[in-house]
Amino acid sequence: TCSAGDSQTVVIGLAADSGCGKSTFMRRLTSVFGGAAEPPKGGNPDSNTLISDMTTVICLDDYHSLDRTGRKEKGVTALDPRANDFDLMYEQVKAIKSGVAVDKPIYNHVTGLLDPPELIKPPKILVIEGLHPMFDERVRDLLDFSIYLDISNEVKFAWKIQRDMAERGHSLESIKASIEARKPDFDAYIDPQKKYADAVIEVLPTQLIPDDNEGKVLRVRLIMKEGVKHFSPVYLFDEGSTISWIPCGRKLTCSYPGIKFHYGPDTYFGNEVSILEMDGQFDRLDELIYVESHLSNISTKFYGEVTQQMLKHADFPGSNNGTGLFQTIVGLKIRDLYEQITSSKTAAPLEATKA
Template sequence: MLSVVVAGAIAFSPNSAISRSSVSSRAAVSMEVKPVVIGIAADSGCGKSTFMRRLTAIFGGKSKLNDIGRETNTLVSDMTTVICLDDYHKYDRQGRKGNPEFPNGITALAKDCQNWDKMAADVSDLKAGKTVSKPIYNHITGALDPNEMVKPTPIVIFEGLHPLVDPRVKGMLDMSVYLDITDDVKFAWKANRDIAERGATMEEVQSQINARKPDFAAFVEPQKQEADIIVQVLLSDLIDDPTGKFLKVKLIQKKGLTVEPAYFFDAGSTIEWTPNKEKLTTNGPGVKIASYEDEWFGRAVQVIEMDGEFADLEELVYIESHLCNAGTKYYGELSEQMLANKDAPGSPNGTGLFQTVCSFKIREAYEKLRK
């Protein structure tokens, strides 16, 4: 649920399981303005990095790795800090394989593999405007590297496998997003990469996916019920394409949040729209848009869909002219952002479009919460 607590206006009382003495020893001097905290949940390889580039670009300034002179996963800009939740792994790569507590090994997706107390303490401190000493998981070596110092910025984003699992962390998030990549799309993406680049077979690709499924289903996937906004990616309905080149993407937005959902044409209407081919050049099977109200795990939601692929992003203004309540500040801003990221994966399809809309809704929530 989107928190109605305005960051900085009301003090947060952390869960008693977080040691206040350990928090105070880690924390530096508070900022005058407390950050708004966003959680982005998704499996590995589901486009979080591309989404982070789109999101941070909305707030301006150039994002770069935290300047600590060594390997880090933390991205910073004047307005944003993006923290990778892999940094809160309890065990290094070797420790996950040879831990006597887990004779059969433990995956990074498992709940017992995460240092929840440290994660909750760091979220609490950053939300309070305090600098933290946070761990680093080195993706290259698989080691747990020495901590780094991270300063709060107006927006702090925690992205990774588990931002909505620990109730303490979930309770401190001002807004949450889940990237829901369906099994068919995951297989297509992984097969395209691993077979072409690594010489894997179809059987090997499926085996690797199946090995992750139990822990993913138990610890990661349930978060899509909890998130405020879900970006769901499916194979296209317009064409039989198991390669995943053409996609159907949904932006599922819960109602009753700080920000109202985006929709096409008229609020409350059910729309299926095939854009005018003279105004919108498309690839392959074309483009189909939909907008409707629905339920998501018992919650009322507004859904917008795009199936298919654009051929010319400069023509996106035609689509934008019929999109309402997108969180933009002026007509054409959505198209500008899409063109600025035209080389990013997913830009010609609904992935890029709805990640960008989602980014505008996060900015809208941030501005309302900071008033």
């Protein structure tokens, strides 16, 4: 009797530049929903999609309209809207949202070509992650919640060096050059999407160490829009107050440079927001429970769930700092949002009979 309401997919958008922690975030998110996401079985081994019981994560690179050669010929980057097919993206996300399976293209990151499509069935939660989930107004309007990972240039550089130099053998100069080459299009097409995001995770160099340029200790800000349906911002101690908190002492071990939290109301691109900030890193992850117990509206199902999730994935990058903490909390908020949306749908027919 409530099948119509059940079939609707909740759609989440996650925007960030590549190499900025989207896949790590997705692993934390799918873990909150209980179950690791894996590539679809029996399909193209180069598929970028990840499927678990609850979630399907689509990489928006699959909507490249120009392949690598096409981009070279036309002189456009992958960040340029002209290299992406927003009409198809819109059609397919809309179809999935309304319960219809689609044949989604696959962009092969190895060959730089478009592979034959794969069938995507409507999941309970669809995450579209990539460079442009909030670029096209039609696609944006389909999103039930949107997140932007805002990694400052200093930190992006530090992460790229770590990965591309250590793991892929690139030179420092070539890493610098590739970041510089992307920057104009990044500034023009990717960065402006953050004003539409319901939550932004901003990652900056620490302020606890004067003139730090190592990018190891991070200052992370969770910017949460007020008035978003099914989403109530997290707060520290007292909702709406402005609070600075140094939890180091008898209950929390902190080595240099320590940990500092900040919380308060603010504005972001003209919107009212709440901002929760953590600068520094945890020495002992199990002591995170002390911090967790002072946060409210974190949408946990039991006491200590944030700490449990963080301990479970202690090996993921960012687990000892605000990136891991805030990604985990946003994951819990998305679970809450999903449960609210689905329960309001099943409740709707009842209300209708009342009227």
